[in-house]
Amino acid sequence: MTIVSVRGLCKRFGDLEVLKGIDLDVERGEVVVVMGPSGSGKTTLIRCLNLLESPEAGSVSVCGAGLDCGAALSKRAVRDIRRHTAMVFQQFNLFPHMTALQNVMEGPVSVRGLPRAQAADLGRRLLGRVGLGDKYDCYPAKLSGGQKQRVAIARALAMEPEVILFDEPTSALDPELHAEVLQVMRELAREGMTMVVVTHETAFAREVADRVVFMDGGTVIEQGPPSSFFTKPAHPRVRTFLQLVAS
Numbered sequence: 042m043t044i045v046s047v048r049g050l051c052k053r054f055g056d057l058e059v060l061k062g063i064d065l066d067v068e069r070g071e072v073v074v075v076m077g078p079s080g081s082g083k084t085t086l087i088r089c090l091n092l093l094e095s096p097e098a099g100s101v102s103v104c105g106a107g108l109d110c111g112a113a114l115s116k117r118a119v120r121d122i123r124r125h126t127a128m129v130f131q132q133f134n135l136f137p138h139m140t141a142l143q144n145v146m147e148g149p150v151s152v153r154g155l156p157r158a159q160a161a162d163l164g165r166r167l168l169g170r171v172g173l174g175d176k177y178d179c180y181p182a183k184l185s186g187g188q189k190q191r192v193a194i195a196r197a198l199a200m201e202p203e204v205i206l207f208d209e210p211t212s213a214l215d216p217e218l219h220a221e222v223l224q225v226m227r228e229l230a231r232e233g234m235t236m237v238v239v240t241h242e243t244a245f246a247r248e249v250a251d252r253v254v255f256m257d258g259g260t261v262i263e264q265g266p267p268s269s270f271f272t273k274p275a276h277p278r279v280r281t282f283l284q285l286v287a288s
């Protein structure tokens with residue numbers, strides 16, 4: 042079953058054409074890694090998938106909730122698409138004035154309408170699942186970057202999304218903290234979560250991705266399973282890029 046379906050997606054910022062007609066399908070349970078040089082449109086693409094950005098043309102559909110981007114965005118379609126997606130940002134985006142548990146409870150209470158006690162149970166369960174069972178009452182300022190990102194993943198899970206979109210989830214972290222976040226993501230993948238992950242973590246991509254999508258200049262120039270993508274990329278730009286991230 043196709044969870045995400047994107048056709049002919051175009052997005053510009055003023056004169057800058059950032060996405061030039063992207064087509065992308067993601068199947069249930071699939072892990073798609075998106076790579077590409079800085080400025081190629083990776084962040085914009087995943088922000089368009091949950092309509093944090095409004096595309097000018099093309100269509101986005103998530104779990105059957107579809108949207109034709111040429112027309113004015115229908116509020117209902119936007120809400121339906123957002124209900125199925127959750128996002129994990131490079132900079133965590135936690136609420137600084139809320140504890141870890143309150144951060145995880147916020148969406149279930151305010152968006153899903155869960156009673157607070159039930160949201161708190163869910164929050165504690167999810168924080169336990171990301172290895173933070175002893176940090177419920179910590180404020181973000183007291184957590185390491187890796188712990189903050191794990192809270193952000195628990196917060197994403199609390200929305201019970203059909204797909205989680207990750208935007209370079211480890212790139213703001215010190216190198217020694219990458220592993221704990223990647224381990225949580227690896228477990229989610231193993232449990233069948235559908236994930237779109239912008240990352241340059243090639244070891245993670247080789248091990249966990251079902252497919253790697255490479256963007257350059259607002260288009261997808263190559264995609265394939267990691268076995269062929271990393272060993273015999275067809276496009277010279279992909280080869281050059283892989284040499285750079287490997288060195």
Ligand SMILES: Nc1ncnc2c1ncn2[C@@H]1O[C@H](COP(=O)(O)OP(=O)(O)O)[C@@H](O)[C@H]1O
Nearest residue numbers: 054057059077078079080081082083084085086
């Ligand atoms: N809100 C914005 N306003 C203007 N330009 C933007 C905005 N967001 C991104 N851009 C530009 O769009 C291009 C693609 O950005 P982005 O999607 O962040 O690329 P990537 O994530 O691959 O580095 C870049 O040239 C960037 O400067």
Ligand SMILES: [Mg+2]
Nearest residue numbers: 083084085209
């Ligand atoms: Mg980016």
